[in-house]
Amino acid sequence: MHDVPYFRPPELSGILADSAGIGFAMSCEDRTGSILATLAASKPGGRFVELGGGTGAGAAWLAMGMDADARLTTVEVDPAVQDIARRHLGTDPRIEFVTADAGDWLTEATGTYDFAYVDCRPGKYLRLPDLLTLLAPGALYVVDDMNPQPTWPDDHQPRVDGFLRDLPDVPNLRATPMHWASGLVIAART
Ligand SMILES: C[S@@+](CC[C@H](N)C(=O)[O-])C[C@H]1O[C@@H](n2cnc3c(N)ncnc32)[C@H](O)[C@@H]1O
Numbered sequence: 001m002h003d004v005p006y007f008r009p010p011e012l013s014g015i016l017a018d019s020a021g022i023g024f025a026m027s028c029e030d031r032t033g034s035i036l037a038t039l040a041a042s043k044p045g046g047r048f049v050e051l052g053g054g055t056g057a058g059a060a061w062l063a064m065g066m067d068a069d070a071r072l073t074t075v076e077v078d079p080a081v082q083d084i085a086r087r088h089l090g091t092d093p094r095i096e097f098v099t100a101d102a103g104d105w106l107t108e109a110t111g112t113y114d115f116a117y118v119d120c121r122p123g124k125y126l127r128l129p130d131l132l133t134l135l136a137p138g139a140l141y142v143v144d145d146m147n148p149q150p151t152w153p154d155d156h157q158p159r160v161d162g163f164l165r166d167l168p169d170v171p172n173l174r175a176t177p178m179h180w181a182s183g184l185v186i187a188a189r190t
Contacts, residue, residue: 003180005034009060011088018084019055026054026151028119031181032144033061036117039140039186040065043114048072049134051102052120056085062117063092073098075105077120103127112136118143125159132173135189141173146183 008030019027028036036058040048044067050058053074062072075098076082086097098105102122113134118124123131124143135141146160167175167185175187 037065
């Protein structure tokens with residue numbers, strides 16, 4: 001038994017090489033990506049959102065699990081970072097790239113989503129209730145980087161501690177913390 005992923009998105013090597021080229025070291029790791037793809041495959045025709053899209057590694061994994069009718073909106077505040085994602089994934093008609101602050105996106109968002117992968121402060125440490133109101137019953141909510149990361153600023157650990165402490169009390173959410181990969185929480189909206 002091992003936990004090495006069975007598959008990898010074809011775009012991933014190029015995305016990671018270009019990410020290294022600009023010194024971007026925050027892409028999700030392969031184990032996280034693999035579970036994103038597996039969970040994504042459980043939502044045929046689903047509406048997906050990723051907040052904090054980075055250079056597109058997470059989006060590539062999600063897209064690998066999504067079927068032809070599923071749609072992903074990936075939101076990233078830094079256009080230079082997102083440019084790598086656009087270059088490698090821009091021909092995938094299922095993916096919409098939004099260059100915006102995720103907080104602003106949350107203010108404007110309408111409709112319901114079946115899957116949220118949240119990788120920046122809005123939707124996780126900020127405005128979690130606003131994100132959760134967008135999720136349909138049965139929708140999945142996934143966050144990573146719950147274990148200490150070398151890229152964290154000095155004041156970040158208390159944010160993570162508070163998030164993990166409060167999560168069991170969030171109404172209509174069944175969450176499981178996973179001390180695995182970068183530290184995940186996988187939750188379902190009830
Ligand atoms: C951990 S990285 C994303 C990695 C990516 N989700 C993946 O799985 O490969 C976090 C990203 O969030 C972006 N970000 C930070 N604050 C943001 C905000 N308020 N709105 C949108 N994006 C934000 C950063 O620029 C960075 O690219």
